[in-house]
Amino acid sequence: MSQSQYPCAGCGANVEFAPGTNVLKCPYCGHETALESSGARIREHDYLNFTSLPRKPIAQLAKHVFVCRNCGAQTESDAISDRCRFCSAPVVAELNARDLVVPEAVLPFVLDKRQLRESLGKWAKSRWFAPSGLKKVTEAETAKSMYMPHWTYDSNTVTDYQGQRGEHYWVTETYTENGETKTRQVQKTRWYHASGTVARSFDDVLVTGTTKVTQKHLDSLEPWPLPNSQPYRPEYLAGHETLRYDVEPEHGLEAAKQKMVPVIEGDCRQDIGGDEQRVEQMHTQYNDVTFKLMLLPVWIACYLYAGKTYNIQVNGVTGEVAGERPYSAFKIAMAILTVLVVIAVIIGLYSIGKH
Ligand SMILES: [Zn+2]
Numbered sequence: 001m002s003q004s005q006y007p008c009a010g011c012g013a014n015v016e017f018a019p020g021t022n023v024l025k026c027p028y029c030g031h032e033t034a035l036e037s038s039g040a041r042i043r044e045h046d047y048l049n050f051t052s053l054p055r056k057p058i059a060q061l062a063k064h065v066f067v068c069r070n071c072g073a074q075t076e077s078d079a080i081s082d083r084c085r086f087c088s089a090p091v092v093a094e095l096n097a098r099d100l101v102v103p104e105a106v107l108p109f110v111l112d113k114r115q116l117r118e119s120l121g122k123w124a125k126s127r128w129f130a131p132s133g134l135k136k137v138t139e140a141e142t143a144k145s146m147y148m149p150h151w152t153y154d155s156n157t158v159t160d161y162q163g164q165r166g167e168h169y170w171v172t173e174t175y176t177e178n179g180e181t182k183t184r185q186v187q188k189t190r191w192y193h194a195s196g197t198v199a200r201s202f203d204d205v206l207v208t209g210t211t212k213v214t215q216k217h218l219d220s221l222e223p224w225p226l227p228n229s230q231p232y233r234p235e236y237l238a239g240h241e242t243l244r245y246d247v248e249p250e251h252g253l254e255a256a257k258q259k260m261v262p263v264i265e266g267d268c269r270q271d272i273g274g275d276e277q278r279v280e281q282m283h284t285q286y287n288d289v290t291f292k293l294m295l296l297p298v299w300i301a302c303y304l305y306a307g308k309t310y311n312i313q314v315n316g317v318t319g320e321v322a323g324e325r326p327y328s329a330f331k332i333a334m335a336i337l338t339v340l341v342v343i344a345v346i347i348g349l350y351s352i353g354k355h
């Protein structure tokens with residue numbers, strides 16, 4: 001297994017990709033090396049072709065053994081890029097497509113530590129009933145910058161559906177109230193059989209490629225500015241940790257279909273028309289499936305509060321924050337007490353007014 005480290009032209013230390021720039025920067029002497037365009041294009045793989053080839057399950061792949069160019073130490077890791085365990089010099093694995101899918105695209109980090117601190121600060125301030133300790137979240141020093149593997153899928157879908165179209169009509173109903181006979185208009189629905197075919201092309205349906213981070217949190221970091229992605233090159237990973245995917249492309253496709261189904265169902269409803277729709281059956285052909293692996297930038301911060309660790313994730317481009325937060329029992333109790341006092345005062349004033 002080979003690997004890359006990028007020695008600084010100024011001092012020989014290992015340079016790192018600097019968020020929000022297009023340069024590799026030396027953390028020691030500040031020397032910058034511009035990343036020149038490699039001329040590569042982002043391409044998608046043909047899914048059927050890919051799945052017909054023999055392949056080792058990702059879970060059976062050995063860990064990378066990084067040998068640090070800086071200090072000579074070995075670091076064993078299943079990350080694609082990491083830091084040397086001893087001198088923390090950045091190391092990036094050189095991937096070959098024989099063993100695993102090589103990333104096609106990367107969305108480079110834009111948010112640096114200073115901007116991360118701002119995003120966290122805003123987030124902590126806007127949390128209701130957060131304990132004062134939440135302010136500590138803004139200490140971004142221990143935060144880690146990580147690229148998260150994601151799969152994207154394209155497909156031209158054709159769906160045959162069966163369902164029903166509901167049309168509203170009104171009837172006049174007679175009823176009795178306090179011995180009086182009255183009438184009212186009541187809405188009813190008449191149902192008709194409906195069937196048809198809808199087609200939709202999906203582009204870059206995004207699903208996570210790792211089980212190491214809570215899906216719910218990754219989802220709430222969306223949207224990702226995917227048009228800003230760059231063709232994969234290991235330089236973007238230098239100085240940041242990159243998780244290897246552990247969700248196989250086949251499982252990713254199933255997850256992507258779960259995201260496509262509600263959209264297709266919406267198309268069916270549109271096609272059925274009328275005032276209400278029932279979609280009873282959909283049969284979808286997923287044609288021309290292509291996919292790619294891409295890396296998305298996430299800052300991971302965690303903090304300890306009352307003996308419990310909370311994780312926070314921040315979109316490394318937009319600064320969107322997702323994460324767990326503690327509630328302050330004291331602040332909530334005070335708020336409830338305030339509401340009770342206000343109610344008591346209102347009732348008091350009301351009863352005074354009545355006398
Ligand atoms: Zn240097």
Ligand SMILES: [Zn+2]
Pocket residue numbers: 068069070071072073084085086087088089
């Ligand atoms: Zn080292």
